[in-house]
Structures are given as C-alpha cells and as structure tokens.
Amino acid sequence: MTLTHQPTHQPTARATAGATLLGLLARDLAPDRLTTDPAATAAYATDRSGARPDGQPMAVVHAVHADDVRTTLRHAHALRVPVVPRGAGTGLSGGAAAAEGSLVLDLGRMNRITELSPDDQLAVVEPGVITAELDRAAAEHGLRYAPDPASAALSTIGGNIATNAGGLRCAKYGVTRDSVLGLDAVLADGTPLRTGRRTVKGVTGYDLTALLTGSEGTLGVITAATVxxxxxxxxxxxxxxxxxxxxEAAAGATALTAARIEPALAELLDGPVLAAIDDAHGTGLRGRGAALLLVQCDGAGAAAEAARAAEVLRGRATSVEVTADPEEARELFAARRLALPSLERLGRPLIEDIAVPRSRLAEAVREIETIAARHAVPVHTLAHAADGNLHPILVIDPALPEVPEAAWAAASDIFxxxxxxxxxxxxxxxxxxLKRRWLAAELGPESVALHHRLKEAFDPHGILNPGKAI
Structure with missing residues (x-):
C-alpha cells in the first residue's frame, strides 16, 4: 500500500480552527481589540522569566470589558484553541509564555478601580489595575492594599491573584489570597462565575475564591476582584x-522570630546581590558587609519593637542602624526593589522561589551556598526572611539557547x-x-491526580493556559 502525504501547504485542523477563531473574533469584537501582526504578537511569547516556548501566539485579544473575555473564551472553547491569559507579563515562572497557535488574552486594558469603600475597607478592581496604583488610591482614605510584591509598580492585581503573589509585607499581613474576598471570573466555555463575598467572614459552600487564587489562569479568567x-x-x-x-544574617532573622518579634517586613540580601546593586546604581552596600537584613516594624508599638529587634541583632551583626524617618526607610527598601533589575543587567535571571520553615532558614542558606560551589554555578540570593521564602537566583548568559545543565542540576538540588x-x-x-518537572515530588501522585480532575471539571477541553501549573 502506498501512503499519500498531504501537501505541506494544506492547512492542518489546528490551523483551520485558528483561522476560524480569528474570523469570529474580528466579527464579534471591536476593531481595536484584536492584534494579528506577527511583529506585535512576538512580544507576547514570553514573560519576565524569559521562558521560551516554541513559536509565538497567532493573535492577541486586548480585552476592555468582561464581555470581551466571555466572547473570546466562548469561541475558543468551541474550536479547541488554547488561550493564555496575561496581565503585565512580569511573572517569573513562565506562566504567561504563549506558544505557537495559541491566543493571548491580554487583560491590561481592564484597569479600572470600580469601587473603593473606606467604610467597608474594600475595593473592587479589574484585573489590569497596577498593584501600586491601588495602594495609592487606598492611601487617599488612610488605607492600603497589604500585598506588596517587589514588582508592585509594574504587576497587575489579576496577575498577583493568578499566582497568589506574596511580597515584602506578607509575613505579617499574608499573601494575596488573604486579601481577596471575592472574584468575578469567566470559565473556559465563556460562563460567568462569581465567587466569595464582600464580608470578611463567610463559609457558605466550597471556597472557590481561594481555589482560583493561585491557579495561574488554568481554571478561569479573572475579570474583577473584591479585595x-x-x-x-x-x-x-x-x-x-x-x-x-x-x-549569620539568616540566623539573625531566625532569632527575631524566636524572640516573638513580628516585623511587617524582613528582607535579606546576600553579598553578590549587594555587589550587583552597587555596580548598577553606584551605591556602597557591599563594602559595609557580606549580607544586609532590612527590618521594618509598624503600628503603635513600632519604635519599641524595632528597639527590641536591634537588641537581638546587635550581638550578631557588624552594624545596626535604626530610623523612624519614612524617607530614610524608603531609601533603604529601594535597594531591595532594585535587586532584580540589577541582576537582569548581568544576564537572564533564573529565579528560584523556595520556602522553608523559618527555624531552618540559616540551614537552607548554607545548603544553597554548598550547592552553588558543587555545581560551579554562581547564585545570588534574596529572602523574605520573616516567612522563610528564599529566592536563589542563577544568572544565565542570555546568548545561550537553553539553560545549562549545571544550572538545572543546581536548581534541582535546591528544590x-x-x-x-x-x-x-x-x-x-x-x-x-519552569517547575512542572518537580511538581510531583512535592504533591505526590494522589494530589497530582486530583489536580487534573479539578482542571477537567473547570476546563474540559484543556484550553486555558495549557502546559502550565500542573
């Protein structure tokens, strides 16, 4: 029997579905909502992680209203076309990377704060609102949005919710999930869903708000959040x-916890990170020590608590300085926020994100240093020290087409x-x-199987952010 191959110019079923989808979207969306120019869509292939999928997305939908999201997902679901939700693209795990044949759903134009209630101490926001902008709007009423990721000036609320982002203040005030009261979302087939409530308490039904928070766009697309x-x-x-x-700095942070001191922030930077900041910004941090621990206490007893923290640290640190001046504090924490941009000047950062029990922070730091030496891979480490969250960062030559095996081996040992x-x-x-290959090692087979059954219940055709999270 002779096999007859289709001509290469004949469109595949996937390409046909993609072309049909673009026609429907062009018909049903406003003219400024759809971008198909390859020169423009190429920028949406990756995010800040630098993860590089095969090819690039076929188009980008710029949603302005929830109706745009519903329309897009309804058609994509019917045609089995993969959809990648995207905020500002500041994610560090490849969650917004979009491969060949996918459609990016850009939520950046859904950027309205639709309600801010000082009396109820809540806000209702669209997913494209920049985190720092919500914080500034709340400040006009003597309030703030507590989650404080280092990318707050760039990242969106929707992206923070998708990853359950943490940040600098989370040891005392919790991660994003602790500030999300309710969500408006759209399921894979275009069905609108409302979860949660406007009250601080509420236990009616399963906690779908918490389930969607941190689901990385694989279960639904957020169109509004009550925070x-x-x-x-x-x-x-x-x-x-x-x-x-x-x-010694990590041990100092652990000593604060043992002393029952609960700072709002406790940020730890190692010597290589300090040197990178110095090189980028002309500061002199590295000359003052091999590690820097920044601690901030807040509330009516802030001064007394900071004094206690200083007392605990003075026997361990080479120097300790305390200030109540807000401007001096901003300058100190500016160094922390400059860390990642400074490292990005050196190459492509492969940013790890482990967390350990706070009592074992110093042990983790020593292990990371040993791993770096064993694999001859330089590691720059930041930490949210008050909650045991470490960011060991491997800086890779951006000219390399793939992450070197030594870097993956070091990352695997760190995990x-x-x-x-x-x-x-x-x-x-x-x-x-970037971390899917290690997922089963933490969750175990039963949990992984349950994750997949949940995914199928929310997204039976698997179109939402396929290949991510689970």
Missing part, C-alpha cells in the same frame, strides 16, 4: 543590619533541599512552565 484594604499603620520604624556572612527541610518548591511565583 480587602487595611489601615495605614500609625507609625513605622526601620533598621538595617549588616553581617559578616549570609548564614530537593527545600523539600527535605519541610518546605516548598514555590512560595509565591507559581509553578508556570
């Missing part, structure tokens, strides 16, 4: 402590260390594409 706001603290006090080694110490593969960045 909790909190009063701006009446006072803050900040201290900067320099140490002779990174391990194994986190799990051995009773921790997790990701504290706040999500799994995306």
């Amino acid at each position: 909790r706001l909190r009063p701006i603290p009446v006072a803050t006090a900040t201290l900067a402590a320099y140490f002779a080694t990174f391990a 194994a260390t986190a799990l051995r110490l009773g921790g997790t593969l990701t504290g706040e960045h999500g799994v995306g594409t």
